[in-house]
Amino acid sequence: MRTQADVSELDPERVRAQVNTRLTRLFNEKAADQNNPHLSVMANAIRDFVAGGKRIRPLFAAVGWQGTGGTGDARQITRIAAGIELLHASLLVHDDVMDESATRRGKPTVHHALPPFYGAPTPGRKALRFGVNAAINTGDLAAVWADQLVSTAGLTHAQRSKVMPLWHSMREEVLTGQFLDLRHTGCPSRDLDVACAIVHLKTSLYTITRPLQIGASLNHAEPGTLDACAAYGNPLGEAFQLRDDVLGVFGDTEETGKPVGDDLTDGKHTVLAALALRHTSPADRRELQRLLADPGLDHHGVTTARRIIESCGARDMVEARIADRHRQALRALETAPLSDPAKEALAQLAESCTNRDR
Amino acid sequence: MRTQADVSELDPERVRAQVNTRLTRLFNEKAADQNNPHLSVMANAIRDFVAGGKRIRPLFAAVGWQGTGGTGDARQITRIAAGIELLHASLLVHDDVMDESATRRGKPTVHHALPPFYGAPTPGRKALRFGVNAAINTGDLAAVWADQLVSTAGLTHAQRSKVMPLWHSMREEVLTGQFLDLRHTGCPSRDLDVACAIVHLKTSLYTITRPLQIGASLNHAEPGTLDACAAYGNPLGEAFQLRDDVLGVFGDTEETGKPVGDDLTDGKHTVLAALALRHTSPADRRELQRLLADPGLDHHGVTTARRIIESCGARDMVEARIADRHRQALRALETAPLSDPAKEALAQLAESCTNRDR
Numbered sequence: 001m002r003t004q005a006d007v008s009e010l011d012p013e014r015v016r017a018q019v020n021t022r023l024t025r026l027f028n029e030k031a032a033d034q035n036n037p038h039l040s041v042m043a044n045a046i047r048d049f050v051a052g053g054k055r056i057r058p059l060f061a062a063v064g065w066q067g068t069g070g071t072g073d074a075r076q077i078t079r080i081a082a083g084i085e086l087l088h089a090s091l092l093v094h095d096d097v098m099d100e101s102a103t104r105r106g107k108p109t110v111h112h113a114l115p116p117f118y119g120a121p122t123p124g125r126k127a128l129r130f131g132v133n134a135a136i137n138t139g140d141l142a143a144v145w146a147d148q149l150v151s152t153a154g155l156t157h158a159q160r161s162k163v164m165p166l167w168h169s170m171r172e173e174v175l176t177g178q179f180l181d182l183r184h185t186g187c188p189s190r191d192l193d194v195a196c197a198i199v200h201l202k203t204s205l206y207t208i209t210r211p212l213q214i215g216a217s218l219n220h221a222e223p224g225t226l227d228a229c230a231a232y233g234n235p236l237g238e239a240f241q242l243r244d245d246v247l248g249v250f251g252d253t254e255e256t257g258k259p260v261g262d263d264l265t266d267g268k269h270t271v272l273a274a275l276a277l278r279h280t281s282p283a284d285r286r287e288l289q290r291l292l293a294d295p296g297l298d299h300h301g302v303t304t305a306r307r308i309i310e311s312c313g314a315r316d317m318v319e320a321r322i323a324d325r326h327r328q329a330l331r332a333l334e335t336a337p338l339s340d341p342a343k344e345a346l347a348q349l350a351e352s353c354t355n356r357d358r
Numbered sequence: 359m360r361t362q363a364d365v366s367e368l369d370p371e372r373v374r375a376q377v378n379t380r381l382t383r384l385f386n387e388k389a390a391d392q393n394n395p396h397l398s399v400m401a402n403a404i405r406d407f408v409a410g411g412k413r414i415r416p417l418f419a420a421v422g423w424q425g426t427g428g429t430g431d432a433r434q435i436t437r438i439a440a441g442i443e444l445l446h447a448s449l450l451v452h453d454d455v456m457d458e459s460a461t462r463r464g465k466p467t468v469h470h471a472l473p474p475f476y477g478a479p480t481p482g483r484k485a486l487r488f489g490v491n492a493a494i495n496t497g498d499l500a501a502v503w504a505d506q507l508v509s510t511a512g513l514t515h516a517q518r519s520k521v522m523p524l525w526h527s528m529r530e531e532v533l534t535g536q537f538l539d540l541r542h543t544g545c546p547s548r549d550l551d552v553a554c555a556i557v558h559l560k561t562s563l564y565t566i567t568r569p570l571q572i573g574a575s576l577n578h579a580e581p582g583t584l585d586a587c588a589a590y591g592n593p594l595g596e597a598f599q600l601r602d603d604v605l606g607v608f609g610d611t612e613e614t615g616k617p618v619g620d621d622l623t624d625g626k627h628t629v630l631a632a633l634a635l636r637h638t639s640p641a642d643r644r645e646l647q648r649l650l651a652d653p654g655l656d657h658h659g660v661t662t663a664r665r666i667i668e669s670c671g672a673r674d675m676v677e678a679r680i681a682d683r684h685r686q687a688l689r690a691l692e693t694a695p696l697s698d699p700a701k702e703a704l705a706q707l708a709e710s711c712t713n714r715d716r
Contacts, residue, residue: 120545
C-alpha cells in the first residue's frame with residue numbers, strides 16, 4: 001500500500017535537502033580527513049561550488065526510484081542522487097575552465113576561487129595559472145568522489161548489475177556530447193544531425209533519461225520500464241535544451257543571469273543555429289555564419305544575428321519543436337508503468353523544464 | 359603447488375603484453391561502438407597516447423596478485439592492471455595540459471594531437487583552444503573507462519570490499535599529491551615536509567604501494583600482507599622519486615628524453631630543492647630561490663643552480679636517502695608474506711627503480 005510518506009518523498013524541496021545534506025557530510029568528512037590533511041582546500045572549493053544548484057538530475061533519479069516502488073533503504077537513492085549531482089559538478093568545473101568563465105550562479109568559478117591558495121606570497125600570473133590547473137585537478141577529484149558515492153551505496157549484486165552500466169553509459173554519453181559541442185563551437189553549420197546528437201547526449205540522456213533509469217534500476221526495473229523512462233526523458237530533454245537555446249539567444253539577461261545572447265557570442269552549434277543557417281537567405285546565411293564565428297561579437301552583431309534567426313522562422317520552428325516534444329513526453333507518461341504520484345511529478349517537471357525564462 | 363606457469367606470470371614483458379592487449383581491445387570496442395559513433399576520435403587519441411608506456415603500475419599490481427597466490431581468474435588482474443594504467447593515462451593527459459607540454463615519449467600530447475579534428479575547415483587559434491579543451495574532456499573519458507574496467511572485473515563481494523576502497527584511495531591520493539605539487543611549483547621553499555608529502559602521495563602510494571595492495575587484495579590478502587606491501591612500497595617509492603629528482607636536475611637529456619634540468623626550469627618543489635635551500639649559504643639560497651622562480655631560466659641559470667645544489671651537499675644527501683630507502687625496501691621484503699618469485703621480482707624492480715639513468 002502506498003502511504004502518504006512515499007508521496008512526500010517526491011517533494012522536490014525534500015529531495016534537494018536530502019542530497020545537500022549527503023553532499024555536505026561528504027565534503028566535511030573529506031576536509032577533516034586525518035589520513036589526508038591536504039584534501040581540505042579542494043573539498044571546500046567543491047563544497048562552495050556545489051551550493052545553489054537546481055538539483056534537477058537528483059530529482060529525476062528520485063522520481064525514477066519512487067515511481068517504481070520506492071522500496072528498500074532510502075539512503076541508497078539519496079547517495080546515488082548525490083553522486084549524480086557531484087559528477088555534474090565535476091563536469092561544470094571543467095566546463096568553466098574550457099569556457100574561461102569567471103562566475104557561475106553569481107559566484108566565482110573554481111579556477112577563479114583557487115589562486116589565493118597558490119604557494120607564493122605575492123600572487124601574479126603564476127597564481128592564475130595555478131588556479132586553472134588546480135581546477136582541472138579539483139574537477140577530477142569531484143568525479144572520483146561521485147564515483148565513490150555510487151559504488152559504496154551498498155547495492156546488491158542484482159542492483160549493481162543494473163545500475164552500474166547506466167552510470168558508466170551516462171558518463172560516456174555526456175563526455176561524447178561535450179566533445180561534439182567543443183568541436184563545433186565557434187563554427188556552427190547547417191548540420192542538424194550533429195546539433196541533435198549534442199542535445200541527445202548532453203541533455204536527453206545525461207540530464208533526464210539516465211537519472212530516471214538509474215533511480216528505477218535500484219528497484220530492479222524491467223526493460224519495459226527503462227524504455228518508458230526514455231520515451232519520456234528523450235523528447236523532454238530535447239524540449240529542455242531547445243528552451244535553453246532560445247534563452248541563449250533571446251533570453252533576458254536579468255532573468256537568465258547570463259550575458260546577452262551568450263550562445264551567439266560563444267558561437268554554439270545549436271539546433272536553433274542549424275535551423276537558421278538552413279532556412280535563411282544565402283546572403284543572411286553568410287552574414288550569420290560570420291557573426292557566429294566572431295569571438296568578439298558586439299551588441300550590434302547580437303542584434304543582427306537575432307533578427308536573422310527570427311525572420312527566417314527558425315525561432316518559431318524551435319518553439320513548435322518544444323511544444324511537440326513536450327506533448328510526446330506527456331503522451332509517453334500515459335502508458336508508463338510508473339506510480340501515479342511519479343507521473344504527476346514528471347508532468348510537473350516537464351512543464352517547468354519547457355516553460356521557463358531562465 | 360606452484361607451477362612453472364605461475365612464475366612466468368611475473369615476466370614483465372608478459373604482463374605488459376597482456377595489459378596492452380586488454381587496453382587495445384577496449385579502445386577498439388569503443389571506437390567501433392554502434393550505440394555511440396562519436397566516441398572514435400577520443401578512443402583513437404587515447405589509444406595512441408597510451409602506447410609506449412613502461413606499465414610500471416600494472417607490473418606492481420600483477421606481482422601483488424601473483425605473490426599472494428595468484429589464484430582465480432587471471433583475467434581479473436589483467437583487467438584491473440589495465441584499469442590502473444588507463445587511470446594513469448587520464449592523469450597524464452591532464453598533466454600535459456597543465457604543463458603545456460607539446461610532446462611525451464617523443465609523440466604529440468593529446469591536446470597537440472586533437473586540433474586537426476576541430477570542426478572548422480581552416481585551423482587557427484580556435485583549433486588550438488579546442489585541442490586543450492577536448493584533451494581535458496578526453497582525460498575525463500579515460501578516467502571513466504579506467505573505472506569501468508575495474509568495476510566490471512567480475513569481483514566477488516568480498517573482493518570488491520577489499521579492492522574498491524584501495525582504488526578510491528589511490529585516486530584521491532594522487533590528486534592530492536598533484537594539488538600540492540601544483541601549489542608549490544614555481545615557488546619552491548625549504549619546506550621539506552611538503553616535498554615529502556608530494557613524494558608520498560604521488561609516488562610511494564600511487565605508483566607502488568596501492569597497485570601492489572590492489573593486486574594482493576584480489577586474493578583477499580590479510581592486513582599484515584597489505585602492511586608488508588606498504589613497508590616495501592613506501593620507501594621504494596621515495597627512492598624512485600628521488601632518483602627522478604636527481605635526473606630532473608643533473609640528468610643527461612640524451613638519456614632522459616627530457617629537456618636539460620627541467621625540474622629547475624619548471625621550478626619544482628622537490629626534496630632535492632628543499633634540501634638545497636636548507637643547506638646552502640644565505641646568499642646562494644637567495645640566488646637559488648630566484649633561479650627556481652624564474653619561468654625563463656636559461657642554460658647559464660641551470661648551470662648556476664646545479665652548482666649550488668651540488669656544492670651544498672644536497673645532491674649527496676639525496677643519493678644517501680635513495681640508498682637508505684632502497685635498503686629499507688629490501689629489508690621489508692625479507693619478512694613479507696609473499697611468494698619467493700614475487701620477492702625476487704620486487705627486488706629486481708627495486709633495483710631498476712633506483713638505479714637508472716632515465
